[in-house]
Amino acid sequence: MRFLIIIPAHNEEDHLPFTLDSLQQQRYKDFKVVVTNDGSTDHTPEIIKRYTDTDSRFETVTLQKSAHQPGSKVVNAFKKGLETQDLDHFDIICKFDADIILDENYLETIEKSFSNNPKYGLVGGLLYVEKEGDWVYEGNSNKNHVRGPLKAYRKECFLEIGGLRETLGWDNIDSILLEHLGWKEVVLPELKVKLIKVKGADYTVRESDYYGRYFYFLGLNRFLAYVASLKEAMKIRSVSFFFSIIKAYESCRSKKLEQKISKEEQQVINNKRWETLKKKWL
Structure with missing residues (x-):
């Protein structure tokens, strides 16, 4: 199965190299990465270029800066990246954040899970954050919910739910709709994903x-x-x-x-x- 991985990125110069390095180090090699540069004003474009110049699996899309609102901004950037690709060439569609680190067996395990379970529609691991030198479970959600930074959809499921919604709550809407349509959302607890930035820290809303x-x-x-x-x-x-x-x-x-x-x-x-x-x- 072939992966299409879309990564929205806005001013991620401190985090993006870790994410892209962890993708290059995957044991499973059949994937394409599209990094959507959403109006970055730091060195994010230069970092992206470092990968697109040396690895044909990496591409980029550049957008003008959009208003930073929870939910809508990241999904808009994701969709802009998705629009550049022919989905007929892919089997698994991923929305990853630009500040996560994946173990080298991450994509391999996700692919096996989809291949062995035809009704799995959404699969992912668990997020861990660093506290006092240790990586601990983030704990912001129940362990049966695939969090927004690491969504991996079977393409048929993704299309049937109508893709991602450009709105606050999109990463819960997808879970409810796919379950209603008979698909399963599955968290693989053995897949520990490191989150290297606190989510929501740059939102201005109370x-x-x-x-x-x-x-x-x-x-x-x-x-x-x-x-x-x-x-x-x-x-x-x-x-x-x-x-x-x-x-x-x-x-x-x-x-x-x-x-x-x-x-x-x-x-x-x-x-x-x-x-x-x-x-x-x-």
Whole structure:
């Protein structure tokens, strides 16, 4: 199976060499990498050129700088890279971040997993971050969810879910839709991926606004959005945090901001949330 790996990159001069080196060192060699340079103002373009000049498997696409909003920016850059390729030549489509380090057996293990399990639609490892000299599990999500920095899709699954959505929450929307269509999302815990930058550190949006917008663009109805907001507020024991999230959510509703999922897809997502809620509480 052949991999197409798209890597959005904006001002990643300190991290990108580690990611691209780890790809060159893979035991599995049948892949193409497209690095989408999203308006970088540092030495990211020169770093990319170092690889494209010496390895025919590496290509690049250069974009003008886009507004840095969680979700939409990275997916837009991913799509621009994807548009330059003929998907008929590939079997696995990956969206990787520009600040991860893969073990040399990463692609080999992913390929075997897809080859041996026809219903696997999305596969990935687990993210680890460095703390006091040790690499520890990031712990930002449950261990059954493939995180945004290391998505690997079977092409048929990727196309059936309509690709990635240019919106906040895209890396949860894909999981729900593919499961609804009969595909499986699988995390391989033996695959440990090093994350060398803290995610979200360069977002300017307040945390409460982030959650409110996230619940809106995920398509949650009002009741489920309020339940989700309460859950987040309970984590830090803050009533004001709950109302701040709700305020952001209701602001999006009143403005009728464009959502990148259809009414039918919103219903699928809400049904899934209801199922999860009932399993947990009933």
